[in-house]
Amino acid sequence: MGGGGGSLGREPKVKRGSFATKRKKKKRVGFVLDMTPLVDIAFLLLTFFMLSTTLTTPQTMEMSVPPETENVEVKQSELLTVLVRDDGQIFKYMGDKNTEKPMKVSVKELRAVSVTENMRMENKLIMSLRISPKVPYDLVIKVLDELNIAETEITQRLSAKGMKRERKFALTPMTPEDVEDLKPL
Amino acid sequence: MGGRIKKKRPGFYLDMTPLVDIAFLLLTFFMFTAKFKSDTENEQKFKITRPVASADTSKLPDKDLATIKIGIDSVTGDTSYYYSLSNETDRKIVYSSDKVQIPDEMRQKVILKVDIKNLEALLRQTRMANIRMRFAIDADKRIAYKWIEDLMEAMRKSNATVFNFVTDRQN
Numbered sequence: 306m307g308g309g310g311g312s313l314g315r316e317p318k319v320k321r322g323s324f325a326t327k328r329k330k331k332k333r334v335g336f337v338l339d340m341t342p343l344v345d346i347a348f349l350l351l352t353f354f355m356l357s358t359t360l361t362t363p364q365t366m367e368m369s370v371p372p373e374t375e376n377v378e379v380k381q382s383e384l385l386t387v388l389v390r391d392d393g394q395i396f397k398y399m400g401d402k403n404t405e406k407p408m409k410v411s412v413k414e415l416r417a418v419s420v421t422e423n424m425r426m427e428n429k430l431i432m433s434l435r436i437s438p439k440v441p442y443d444l445v446i447k448v449l450d451e452l453n454i455a456e457t458e459i460t461q462r463l464s465a466k467g468m469k470r471e472r473k474f475a476l477t478p479m480t481p482e483d484v485e486d487l488k489p490l
Numbered sequence: 491m492g493g494r495i496k497k498k499r500p501g502f503y504l505d506m507t508p509l510v511d512i513a514f515l516l517l518t519f520f521m522f523t524a525k526f527k528s529d530t531e532n533e534q535k536f537k538i539t540r541p542v543a544s545a546d547t548s549k550l551p552d553k554d555l556a557t558i559k560i561g562i563d564s565v566t567g568d569t570s571y572y573y574s575l576s577n578e579t580d581r582k583i584v585y586s587s588d589k590v591q592i593p594d595e596m597r598q599k600v601i602l603k604v605d606i607k608n609l610e611a612l613l614r615q616t617r618m619a620n621i622r623m624r625f626a627i628d629a630d631k632r633i634a635y636k637w638i639e640d641l642m643e644a645m646r647k648s649n650a651t652v653f654n655f656v657t658d659r660q661n
Contacts, residue, residue: 340506347513354520365550365626365654366543370646438636442560445635446541446657454544478639 366449371475383429385422387415388479389436390487393444407490412447419455419474424462432474435483534572534601536561541631543657550656553577554622557656558609559601560629560637569633571609571641574601575616580623584615606640613648625653 381401388396396407397418410418423430436445452474460470538561559572575581585597590611596602616623645653
């Protein structure tokens with residue numbers, strides 16, 4: 306800071322508040338604190354913490370299984386079965402499999418299927434999800450995700466009608482019968 | 491070479507105060523939000539690629555959490571269950587239980603590599619030790635559903651009927 310410039314700027318200040326500024330410390334002209342090392346260290350730490358923080362926190366998807374003692378009897382007419390085969394193909398059928406032929410659906414269609422069937426049955430529908438043990442976990446989550454999205458839509462639509470959503474889908478083990486049924490499809 | 495060096499201008503001064511202010515502000519922010527690797531992650535020898543799910547899911551709690559990991563070992567390629575607890579006090583009680591059949595040197599670890607039978611015993615002991623415990627399943631997306639199915643059966647048997655699947659956010 307130039308000494309001449311400093312003194313020029315100070316002149317009117319002293320005049321303006323001559324009484325009040327008496328106790329104030331005079332700003333030292335030409336005093337410079339070299340902040341470069343401070344800034345260096347600050348930025349070093351800043352970059353370290355910026356890079357070490359993970360911004361993507363994992364999320365969760367809640368699931369529940371019925372307790373062991375509970376054994377729910379289901380009417381066949383109220384049952385929608387969704388099957389996921391070894392190769393990842395998804396099939397669904399409503400009610401009795403002897404009268405209804407399993408139909409192929411895609412992961413994307415599953416949401417619409419769940420919503421329409423649940424709305425048709427109005428809370429009475431029970432969805433049984435049977436997944437083959439060989440299906441990759443990735444697909445399982447995709448299917449569950451679609452059904453969860455459908456669930457929020459169903460809850461919304463039912464509450465618009467003044468009803469409370471009660472039944473959800475259940476994961477049930479795949480039977481050897483199911484495997485046989487799916488083979489020719 | 492010497493000729494190219496600029497002469498330092500005498501009396502030139504750049505006011506760095508606002509810069510320092512902002513730098514320290516950001517520094518404190520990142521320092522407080524930084525989360526360091528937990529003991530569990532330090533012992534873990536495998537990496538889990540989580541499946542993705544849509545938003546509207548809740549975050550994972552920090553305490554009272556039991557995590558069941560299903561990971562594929564990066565060296566041997568074996569899939570196995572790994573069990574860990576977030577609370578140290580619960581960990582001491584549960585890991586030292588005689589209902590769990592694991593070698594004694596393993597009981598000191600944070601993360602346990604267990605089979606399905608011991609896992610069920612661990613889950614049961616955990617439920618007894620801390621009733622508020624929440625369960626999370628953190629599995630690799632490549633594993634077969636069989637691992638999940640067996641695990642869910644074990645959870646049903648040990649009365650841990652509510653649990654969470656750990657997923658990553660969809661981009």
